[in-house]
Amino acid sequence: MKPVPTYRLDDQIGYVLRRVTQRHLAIFSEAIPEVTTTQFAVLARLAEVGPQSQNHLGRATAMDAATIKGVVDRLAKLDFVATSADPDDRRRLTVSLTDAGTALFRGRTQTALAVSDLTLEPLSDAERLMLMALLSRLT
Amino acid sequence: MKPVPTYRLDDQIGYVLRRVTQRHLAIFSEAIPEVTTTQFAVLARLAEVGPQSQNHLGRATAMDAATIKGVVDRLAKLDFVATSADPDDRRRLTVSLTDAGTALFRGRTQTALAVSDLTLEPLSDAERLMLMALLSRLT
DNA sequence: CCGAGATCGTTTGTATAGCAACAAGGTTGC
DNA sequence: GCAACCTTGTTGCTATACAAACGATCTCGG
Numbered sequence: 001m002k003p004v005p006t007y008r009l010d011d012q013i014g015y016v017l018r019r020v021t022q023r024h025l026a027i028f029s030e031a032i033p034e035v036t037t038t039q040f041a042v043l044a045r046l047a048e049v050g051p052q053s054q055n056h057l058g059r060a061t062a063m064d065a066a067t068i069k070g071v072v073d074r075l076a077k078l079d080f081v082a083t084s085a086d087p088d089d090r091r092r093l094t095v096s097l098t099d100a101g102t103a104l105f106r107g108r109t110q111t112a113l114a115v116s117d118l119t120l121e122p123l124s125d126a127e128r129l130m131l132m133a134l135l136s137r138l139t
Numbered sequence: 140m141k142p143v144p145t146y147r148l149d150d151q152i153g154y155v156l157r158r159v160t161q162r163h164l165a166i167f168s169e170a171i172p173e174v175t176t177t178q179f180a181v182l183a184r185l186a187e188v189g190p191q192s193q194n195h196l197g198r199a200t201a202m203d204a205a206t207i208k209g210v211v212d213r214l215a216k217l218d219f220v221a222t223s224a225d226p227d228d229r230r231r232l233t234v235s236l237t238d239a240g241t242a243l244f245r246g247r248t249q250t251a252l253a254v255s256d257l258t259l260e261p262l263s264d265a266e267r268l269m270l271m272a273l274l275s276r277l278t
Numbered sequence: 279c280c281g282a283g284a285t286c287g288t289t290t291g292t293a294t295a296g297c298a299a300c301a302a303g304g305t306t307g308c
Numbered sequence: 309g310c311a312a313c314c315t316t317g318t319t320g321c322t323a324t325a326c327a328a329a330c331g332a333t334c335t336c337g338g
Contacts, residue, residue: 014164015180092316195286
């Protein structure tokens, strides 16, 4: 007999990842409607490490050059970040948090932590640690 | 002292999920360039349960009505699925696999399983089971 | 039988996300 | 000092995703 491979969609890591991500995004956008998860990641990184060139910021938040441009443009339109020319390198665009961006990030930090918590709610503390450790190794 | 909440982006479940998903998508598109993960999910579901109405197919693959429409349209343009009117319900559009769609799914099933395997490669067998079990509970 | 409400599919708008190509500006080797 | 190469940012293209609004159709209660 020819071996018939069984492919169960529900058991595939990619499909499960997509569904978990969907649930997480829903929780996030309900709790923090002002910005998206991606935009919040940029604010968080800027708060953490300070002003960055646009491309560098993209690498620091796992986005390619085209993606980070769009995210920065939208954050700038919302007045959460500002861009300025780099005097030492005329190609570079330095991105920094505005006062409103800083205020938003500080004001929403606890909520964002609660969102992560809510996403992991079905798991015990030990299970959460285990999951995060395993997932981190798949990066 | 005011309590300063520490928010480490790299420790947030949403950010880790995004990065793991990115790696998975890269592995998939290298191995199976003909279709995307989402499109493959639709082919897999159709192969599993047979022809479905478009909206029902969307629910069975975790996509809303607008998303499944785009996916079905692109798969139809590639001649991997075909749509036909439902004689019993004039609102419904029945989606089914074409011969080419069936052939593609059958021909790529082993590769798709290998993609899942490759995504989980950094983990031991026991760890993979643990991860999948934990992730499934976050759906 | 009929009207209220639900379902189905479509369209529009916004936001990632990645690829490819490109121009302008830096850097390095020789 | 300059040619080859790399980096930076931009643009265009394709593909999810979800929300909101819409018309057509179906179902079900009374």
